[in-house]
Amino acid sequence: MEVSVGTAALALALLLLPLLYERCGSFRFFCKMGFYNGWILLLALVAIPLCALRGRDVENMKIIRGLMQHVKRLYGIRMEVRGAHNFPPRQPYVVVSNHQSSLDLLGMMEVLPDRCVPIAKRELLYMGAVGVVCWLGGIIFIDRKRTHDAISTMAEAAHTMLSQDVRVWVFPEGTRNHSGSMLPFKRGAFHLAVQAQVPVVPIVISSYQHFYSKRERRFTQDVWGTGTCGAGG
Numbered sequence: 084m085e086v087s088v089g090t091a092a093l094a095l096a097l098l099l100l101p102l103l104y105e106r107c108g109s110f111r112f113f114c115k116m117g118f119y120n121g122w123i124l125l126l127a128l129v130a131i132p133l134c135a136l137r138g139r140d141v142e143n144m145k146i147i148r149g150l151m152q153h154v155k156r157l158y159g160i161r162m163e164v165r166g167a168h169n170f171p172p173r174q175p176y177v178v179v180s181n182h183q184s185s186l187d188l189l190g191m192m193e194v195l196p197d198r199c200v201p202i203a204k205r206e207l208l209y210m211g212a213v214g215v216v217c218w219l220g221g222i223i224f225i226d227r228k229r230t231h232d233a234i235s236t237m238a239e240a241a242h243t244m245l246s247q248d249v250r251v252w253v254f255p256e257g258t259r260n261h262s263g264s265m266l267p268f269k270r271g272a273f274h275l276a277v278q279a280q281v282p283v284v285p286i287v288i289s290s291y292q293h294f295y296s297k298r299e300r301r302f303t304q305d306v307w308g309t310g311t312c313g314a315g316g
């Protein structure tokens with residue numbers, strides 16, 4: 084029986100990969116993050132036909148939320164939610180929340196209220212199937228390079244919140260920040276709440292420095308919490 088050099092090299096690589104995964108933290112980190120992105124992409128492909136039945140509609144966020152909720156278990160993450168009763172039950176509001184990394188999607192999907200859509204940077208629209216799903220979910224896209232356009236989009240959002248009973252989730256830091264502290268807030272979320280005359284509901288996604296650090300390429304398992312801090316007018 085002949086074994087080509089290519090086949091032998093492939094077999095060796097396949098044997099070495101688990102060893103590398105076991106021994107090398109950085110390799111493990113990239114595998115876990117690669118799988119995270121790949122899995123979300125796959126979920127997006129599942130979500131597209133389900134969401135397409137309704138077209139672009141905030142009700143599709145329920146499908147997206149439902150499809151995402153098991154992802155934490157793949158990573159051995161247990162989530163604790165505190166203060167969920169602080170969401171006003173029957174009116175639109177603006178959620179403001181800290182933003183550490185793309186893992187925040189897990190915290191967001193754990194507590195995302197019905198008829199609530201995030202405001203996202205426009206670039207997400209171009210992430211293939213993920214962009215399509217975001218669009219079908221009614222996610223509001225802003226062009227951060229064009230302040231004037233972003234402000235107009237927010238003004239439209241204020242109108243939509245009232246006319247279509249929609250809640251909006253804003254990351255007021257305006258970007259991901261995994262430094263352990265918070266960046267100064269941008270003001271769009273608060274203008275939005277004033278324009279729509281709705282409450283602001285602050286949510287904290289607790290720091291996950293102890294189980295995740297992009298800088299140190301560390302991603303282990305842990306309990307992780309999200310909590311609403313109460314609603315203010």
Ligand SMILES: CCCCCCCCCCCCCC(=O)SCCNC(=O)CCNC(=O)[C@H](O)C(C)(C)COP(=O)(O)OP(=O)(O)OC[C@H]1O[C@@H](n2cnc3c(N)ncnc32)[C@H](O)[C@@H]1OP(=O)(O)O
Pocket residue numbers: 123126127130147150151182188201202203204207213216217225227228229230231233234237238253254255256257258259269270271272274275
């Ligand atoms: C199954 C598969 C599942 C896949 C699931 C995928 C889920 C995906 C989830 C994705 C999650 C993705 C998450 C993400 O993508 S996070 C990134 C995108 N999100 C944000 O950037 C939101 C936060 N940003 C803001 O609120 C900014 O303020 C905006 C963007 C609006 C402008 O920022 P910019 O930096 O350009 O300007 P500035 O903040 O210096 O403001 C300039 C001036 O304008 C005034 N001003 C501001 N706003 C308003 C307003 N509305 N009406 C009237 N005035 C307003 C403001 O007071 C200031 O004036 P002054 O006070 O100095 O006089």
Ligand SMILES: CCCCCCCC/C=C\CCCCCCCC(=O)OC[C@@H](O)COP(=O)(O)O
Pocket residue numbers: 119120121123124182184185186188204209210211212213257258259260
């Ligand atoms: C045809 C192009 C194909 C591209 C395929 C790309 C595949 C990517 C697959 C899955 C990505 C899953 C994660 C998506 C959600 C990420 C949400 C997020 O965290 O956005 C960052 C934004 O908050 C702030 O951005 P910056 O920190 O300012 O930057």
